[in-house]
Amino acid sequence: MKIALFDSADGAARLGVVDDAAGTLVDVTAALPWPHDPDPVTAGWWRGLCRDFHTLGPALADAxxxxxxxPLSGTAVRAPVLGPSKIVAAASNYADHVAEMHDVQERTLGxxxxxxxxxxxxxKAPSSVVGxxxxxxxxxxxxxxxxxxHHESELVVVIGRGGRDIPAESALDAVLGFTAGLDITVRSAADRSRRKSYDTFTPLGPWIATADEIGDGSDLDIELVCGGETRQSVNTRDLVVPVAQIVAYASSIMTLNPGDLLFTGAPPGVGPISSGEKLEMSISRIGAMDVTVT
Structure with a gap:
């Protein structure tokens, strides 16, 4: 199932189920078993959905x-998350990216x-999320x-039930699904979290493909195109540490709460972005999104 968040006429966040092949969305907000709180700051209904999707999924499918x-073309789709308690990001998780970072750091840091x-x-700061x-x-x-x-296009895990000290063999039971994300990064000597936490530095979308549809995220094509030029192209089979082990490792350090995000690492091909550019990112079996640079 693909689930999206979108704006109603009054700007409130609603829940939709996407048929991307047909290019349509159905509002299923009324199928939620609790009163809908439209405030994106409180967002309790969204975290409840992440936690309980394993039981709510059939009702959403029926709705x-x-x-x-x-039509999706006339729908204001927003970032497919609300109020995550944290964004956890993996570093140095593609061997070819680690290799290219030697040259990047020599150029930008000396x-x-x-x-x-x-x-x-x-x-990363949750306030950096945009759609x-x-x-x-x-x-x-x-x-x-x-x-x-720089742009860094990544597979992003959306935590479902979450937990602490989650075993790798059952890690997917703690996951709601996957989305696409850009980890925008300043190349400087500042702290890594600071350099990646400016407002607008975490574009996400276009929706979440649930884990029962995607599996363990181990065979997905990631692509980033700018101005007709393919800048990043990789398959997640090349992850040094696969999704389940990232979830397990992160949860051994901190409790993963429903609705939290986990960036799985930047593929090779990172590079500078400039005002006026349009970035087109896609992940196979999930979807595609565009963002601009200003």
């Missing part, structure tokens, strides 16, 4: 089958930070300082 489809070449996790069609805003201080700002 989608019985509902009236509307040295190679060897500790950054090892797999680990860090945090499909949004603009990535280059911070004036970063531009004035002459720092490069």
């Amino acid at each position: 989608a089958a019985a509902g009236t489809p509307v 040295r190679v930070e060897s500790w950054m070449m090892n797999f680990d996790i860090f945090l 499909p069609g949004a603009s990535i805003v280059l911070p004036p201080d970063v531009v004035a300082a002459g720092h490069e700002v």
Whole structure:
């Protein structure tokens, strides 16, 4: 199942089930078993859905089958998450990206930070999330300082039930599904989390493909195109640490709450973005989204 968040006429967040082959969406908000709170700040209904999707899925499927489809082209689809308690991101999780970062760091820092070449996790600010069609805003201080700002297109895990100390063999039981994300990054000597947490630096979308449809996320094609040029193209089979083990590792450090996000790592091909550019990102079996740079 593909589930999306979209804006109603009054701007409130609603829940939809997507038929991307038909290019349609059905509003299934009324199938939720609790009163719908439209406030994206509180977002309790969304976290409840992430936690309980394993039991709510059939009712949502029935509502989608019985509902009236509307064209996606006329629907204001937003980022497919609300109020995550945290964004966890994996670093150095494609071998070819680790190799290219030696040259990137020599150019942007004048040295190679060897500790950054090892797999680990860090945090991004949830306030950096934007949705499909949004603009990535280059911070004036970063531009004035002459720092490069890079695109990093990634498979993103959306946590379902979550938990602490989750075994790798049952990690997918804790996952709601997958979406596409861009981890926009300033190349400077500042702390990694700071460099990746500016407002608009986490575009997500266009919707979530649930784990029962996608599986373990181990055979998905990621592509990023800018101005007709393919800048990133990789399959998630090349992840050094696969999804289940990332979930297990992250949960050994911190409790993963329903609705949290887990970026799985940047593929090779990262590079600078400039004002006026349009980034087109897609992941097979999930979907595609466009964002612009301003």
